[in-house]
C-alpha cells in the first residue's frame with residue numbers, strides 16, 4: 001500500500017493541527033476539512049484511505065456526513081466525539097462508521113486507531129482478491145462453508161448462535177459492531193432481552209475462544225457500545 005491519505009474533519013483548529021502534525025510526523029499524507037460540506041467534497045474528490053470525522057461540526061451533523069459518504073463509498077470512517085456522547089457514537093457506528101475516538105485523546109491512541117483501520121483496509125483488499133471462504137486470524141481459523149472453527153488446529157465446539165456471532169465479528173474484523181447491529185443480524189430484532197442474551201453468548205463464546213489469560217484476545221469489548229474482532233499480528 002502506498003502512503004495512506006487521511007482526511008481530517010475537525011472544526012477546532014488546535015485539535016486539527018495536532019492531528020495533522022501527528023500524521024505528518026508519522027509519514028502519512030493528510031487533507032483537512034473544517035466543515036461537513038468541505039468533508040463531503042474532499043472525500044469525493046480525493047478519495048482518501050481513511051477519514052477522521054468530528055461529530056460536532058458547525059454546518060451539519062457528523063452523522064449526516066457519514067450517511068452521505070456511505071451512499072457512494074466504504075472508505076473507513078473513524079468518528080471523534082466527547083466522552084459524554086456515547087449515544088452519538090452508537091448512532092455513528094450504526095450509520096456506517098468503523099471506529100471511534102473519544103476526546104480528549106492522545107497521539108498514541110490516534111495512531112493506534114489508524115493502524116487498526118489500515119490493517120482492516122489491507123485485509124479487505126486481500127479478501128476481495130481471493131474471495132476466501134476460509135478466515136484466518138492468528139491461531140483462529142473459520143471454515144465458513146463447512147460451518148466450523150478451529151483454534152490452534154483444534155475444532156471449537158460452538159453452538160449455532162456462537163458460530164454465527166463469531167462469523168459476524170470475523171467478517172467485520174477491525175470494525176466496532178454495536179449491540180443493536182449484532183442482535184439485528186443474529187435475531188433480526190433488537191429488544192433489551194436480545195442485548196442481554198448477546199452478553200451471555202459473548203461470555204460463552206469467549207470462554208471457548210480465549211480460554212486462558214495468556215491466549216490471544218480476539219474480541220474487544222466496548223462497554224455500553226458493542227464488540228470488535230481484532231486482527232492478531
Ligand code: CA
Nearest residue numbers: 011054056057
Ligand atoms: Ca467540533
